[in-house]
């Protein structure tokens with residue numbers, strides 16, 4: 001019988017009513033007690049690493065989760081991490097870069113309604129996640145939510161309330177779960193596990209709005225190591241009455257701040273070469289663009305790539321090198 005480790009971190013799934021609204025309260029053992037049927041399929045041990053609303057999750061905690069999994073990797077056949085849904089897509093993407101090619105499945109799940117409530121989706125999600133983690137065909141890092149198996153770098157929370165809260169963005173779902181049966185649609189790629197232990201979280205996302213001043217980049221130049229610019233459509237930078245944006249971009253480059261262009265449009269990604277507003281930036285500067293990646297995955301990949309690259313060129317090369325199915 002397979003041995004699965006349930007790692008709990010909080011989130012709605014483990015929450016209970018408090019005077020000030022829902023807050024994580026249940027221990028990992030209490031959570032597991034709500035899904036007794038999984039003991040027919042595998043042995044499950046538990047560890048509670050945090051009990052946080054995922055709004056309070058931070059990059060250091062993702063690193064700690066990855067380090068914990070590395071420490072006990074040989075003791076278990078698979079890992080289930082329960083996590084708040086609000087920042088789960090970021091956590092999943094980060095774990096995907098920190099633990100690459102794992103033959104042992106690492107599954108994140110959570111719920112929209114606490115496990116103790118009558119109409120909860122938590123029992124089904126948790127059961128599915130544990131079952132998947134114990135499946136011979138499973139490997140790598142995924143989110144399981146609302147019957148879907150979603151690649152960690154492709155997931156986004158697209159609904160705040162419904163049970164099908166997560167979507168796979170511009171990439172097919174890896175599979176789906178019906179009762180105890182798992183259907184895999186995509187081939188899963190696994191090999192020798194590689195753990196990474198360093199990230200640089202000095203990263204910010206700037207969403208452009210029409211008419212905005214480029215002054216924000218002065219602040220960023222002094223404070224951050226990388227900025228992800230969510231621009232409009234397939235991508236570009238505004239040229240208003242002066243070339244303020246380009247001047248600020250040059251300032252960032254001179255300061256060694258890495259810049260990555262992406263789009264605020266939810267589907268189909270960037271393509272900076274299409275319009276003059278994008279091409280003039282792309283031709284002049286070594287600024288990578290995210291193409292079809294989600295912003296969540298871009299944030300995680302940039303944090304992972306920063307300490308592994310010494311120049312803008314090295315950074316761009318690493319950013320463009322696909323890790324699994326993160327960029328097409």
Ligand code: ASP
Pocket residue numbers: 010011012013052053054055083084085086087110111112
């Ligand atoms: N605020 C909660 C969290 O992210 C929402 C959830 O888990 O669904 O922790």
